[in-house]
Amino acid sequence: MHKKFLIGLVPLLAFLAACGGGGQQPLLPAAPTSFTATPTAPTTVALTWQASNGAQSYTLERRTGDAPFVEIATLPVSARSYTDVGLAPATSYDYRLRGRNSLGAGPVATASATTPASNGGGDGGGDGGGDGDVNDGDGTLFTVRLQPTSRLLIAGTSEAIGVTLKRPDGFDGGVTLSLHGEVVGSGAERIAGAFTPMVATGGTSTLTLTAGADVEPGAYTLVVRGTANGVERSATLRVTVEAPVDVLLVDDDRSYNNSYPDDPEGELSASDTAFRKLLDDAGVRYQTYVVGDSSDGPDYDVLSKYRTVVWYTGDENGPQSSAETLSSTDEISLGAWLDTGDKRLVLVAAGYFYHLGYLSLEEVPAESFAASHLGFTDVRFEPNYGAPVSLTAHGTAGEATEGMKLTVAADAGGVRAHRSFGLVSPGTDVLLTYAFDADGDGERPMPVVTLREGTGADGSSVAAYVGFPLENVVDVGPNSKAKLFDVLLGR
DSSP: OOHHHHHHHHHHHHHHHHTTOBOOOOOOOOOOEEEEEEEEETTEEEEEEEOOTTOSEEEEEEESTTSOOEEEEEEETTOOEEEEOSOOTTOEEEEEEEEEETTEEEEEEEEEEEOOOOOSSOOOOOSGGGEEEEEOSSSOEEEEEEESSEEEEETTOEEEEEEEEEOOTTOOOOEEEEEEOTTBSSSTTSEEEEEESSEEOSSEEEEEEEEOTTOOSEEEEEEEEEEETTEEEEEEEEEEEEOOOOEEEEEOSOOHHHHOTTOTTOOOOHHHHHHHHHHHHTTOOEEEEEOOTTBOOOOHHHHTTOSEEEEEOOSSSSTTOOSOSSOHHHHHHHHHHHHTSSOEEEEEOTTHHHHTTOSSOEEOOTTSHHHHTTOEEEEEEEOSOSSOOOEEEEEOTTSTTTTOEEEEOOOTTSOOOOEEEEEEOTTEEEEEEEEEOSSSSOOEEEEEEEEEEEESTTSOEEEEEEOSOGGGEEOBTTBSHHHHHHHHHTO
């Protein structure tokens, strides 16, 4: 297929996509399994479950009878149990639990329980369960209750907690609310709390929690205190702080899970496994975005939530694939995201230059994404036709890859891996080259892994490009895909 014809397809495909092409298909969490609710006291139910694949946190909801479900807790991904306290005796409760990540909420798991009847006597008010009643000696009773009683906070973000005040007839005075705890305060290492209103004369108030950017990740117990007529009542709030997730892994390799993103048991491809393992082994917290077979990748609104994007297309996106490695819409989204500044892109796309139509070494337009953001001047795609030979890439002197020698093996089926390479403009670093006769003038080192620092509109973003399937690298001592990956991530 000629380059001009392929280039002409780009606006046509973009038009067809706008007229009803497939939408984004992010990987939402699966439903938690083995979800059970067990009453342990007249006012307490214990809940347990097994992990939800793909979850970053959990949302727990509760209702009685036919009432709507109400969220009672947001829990960290490590949670496997929760104790719901302060309930009414001899009452049936329904619970819903679902995993959440930055792309949305997954399907629910359900459980029900009926608390036993009370054996008589009061529960003494107490601080447990996030709420309690107080009698000031003159018959004035008020209750402070939090909804939810636990909350997950990402450092540098805010979340709201509902505060409900139950007042007896004849008591309409103000209740002054305050937040207490060893981590409560102002500053980057503290959790701040603001009540709206702070002096509640009605039945509700809203507590806005803000975790500073440098709050140490961990679990904290805070206390919401209500004071009225010299009487004080405290309700417990459990807060878990986690570090922000600033890396997005874009799975765009057209493998099984791209066709069936909602199948949690689906087999992962070699690309899927390799990139998840690289990030896990590096201790990097990341979110995965699975691109549907006929869909564009994440748009600018999704990309803007992250500082680093690792986007891989696998070895399937070559001549045998009709799908574009990167669509024109993807290029526009990535370019706009890099232009916002202080961003890092790692693009691993062996078939990219094939789908741009470059089967011989040719100049690329200056306004193209390959030129303007990746830093290429001329590019070429080399298909997997011919003998199943491996590729040997050598590190460049003076770069972090100096002395590196990577062998890129043939695919498991004995087929030589695709590779894309090209010439680069000043300001683009060449990290790895391999010897190839690109223009009939004899073999010479051709850039196959590049890094452009200072890309984007304000020159503060970084874009790395890998022109071979990274999962095919044969790890031999320090010559490993993990070492190269660390360089690409700027670690």
